[in-house]
Amino acid sequence: MATVETWTGTEVRALRQAKRMSIESFAAHLGISARMVSKWEARGTGITPRPVNQAALDTSLASSDTEVHERFARLTAGSPSVLPNPGGDDSLPLPRQHQHQLRHPGDGRRMALVEAGVFLAGPGKEPVWLPDYYIDVFPVTNGDYSRFVAATSHRAPQHWPGGSSPDELLDHPVVFVTWDDAAAYAQWAGKTLPTSHQWEKAARGPRGHVYPWGDQPTPAKCNSRESGLASTTPVSCYHSGVSQYGVYDLCGNTWEWCQDQPSPGRHELKAGAFTSPFARAVPSAFNDAAATMLDDDTGFRCCAVDPPRPARRVVAP
Structure with a gap:
């Protein structure tokens, strides 16, 4: 399953579409405003969400089912920020x-x-x-x-x-x-x-x-x-x-x-x-x-x- 090195508005849009959620429901899912999601998507690769929102996006992707991951991979094909097969939980060091x-x-x-x-x-x-x-x-x-x-x-x-x-x-x-x-x-x-x-x-x-x-x-x-x-x-x-x-x-x-x-x-x-x-x-x-x-x-x-x-x-x- 893919992981994202650095989220931009382009990957945000892809994740929302892969999860088949509206802007309003996706914003509620992340705990942010719909206006912020719209801003990210409109600016595409020209905007990078704050670290706390990067973490929320990481978690949203990681907890998604296989079908969402497959759709996300297709939507982000060729993006240098999206890395395939990052490894399992054991590969992540403890802070x-x-x-x-x-x-x-x-x-x-x-x-x-x-x-x-x-x-x-x-x-x-x-x-x-x-x-x-x-x-x-x-x-x-x-x-x-x-x-x-x-x-x-x-x-x-x-x-x-x-x-x-x-x-x-x-x-x-x-x-x-x-x-x-x-x-x-x-x-x-x-x-x-x-x-x-x-x-x-x-x-x-x-x-x-x-x-x-x-x-x-x-x-x-x-x-x-x-x-x-x-x-x-x-x-x-x-x-x-x-x-x-x-x-x-x-x-x-x-x-x-x-x-x-x-x-x-x-x-x-x-x-x-x-x-x-x-x-x-x-x-x-x-x-x-x-x-x-x-x-x-x-x-x-x-x-x-x-x-x-x-x-x-x-x-x-």
Whole structure:
């Protein structure tokens, strides 16, 4: 699949046409004004969008289906800015600020360090102090959950035919899990579910940014209802939507269970989902559900305050 080295108005028009979207709907998809999209397209190769919009365009293209990529390739044939077959997710280096990561020996999953300190929590940005902790870089996937099911004979999610995850969903977040299912996985892995404050700090950073990537509302940086995909996406899909700790999918894709119990039998959920409007994906927003609830848009990730040793440290290049 193609990637774009530097977007100009010409590639913007090609992507919009490949996605078969109007100027208004494409602008809403990117989180910008229709007037800006019109300006880009009118000026063609004579205009280059700002870096934040370049990132949004990158994510929009990367999350598109095969047919969109094929149409985009035809529309941009001969463009020196469009590069074919850039390589998979593993070819992308982690940004340097994402160095403090390790592999947890319980389930082998990558975790990011969130350092101790005060962060600004909730819509009112109230100061809250938290000690050091690690949080999963990605939501627990169907592949991860498969190993748990095989090791414990725990009930498989209902969307797995014959009790096994479809191959094409192995790198998608596991769904159709109750709070008890998520807690059982966490216990098996030697971890816990995150508190809502742990989850929120990982998403917003110590300064209380509105979104993991900053304060600009950009729906193209996550898998919310506005993406139009109507399903989960691979957990490493949205590179431009990571938090400052290198943590993915803290907006959209699936709701995630937290420890907090605001009332008996109910637990908090964070992140929003592919079924939710972008406005519901704000990390400071409150949502909860009955512990027995399970749906196609609800999963989880885990935390660890003091991961057991040995643990292999992952250092960014």
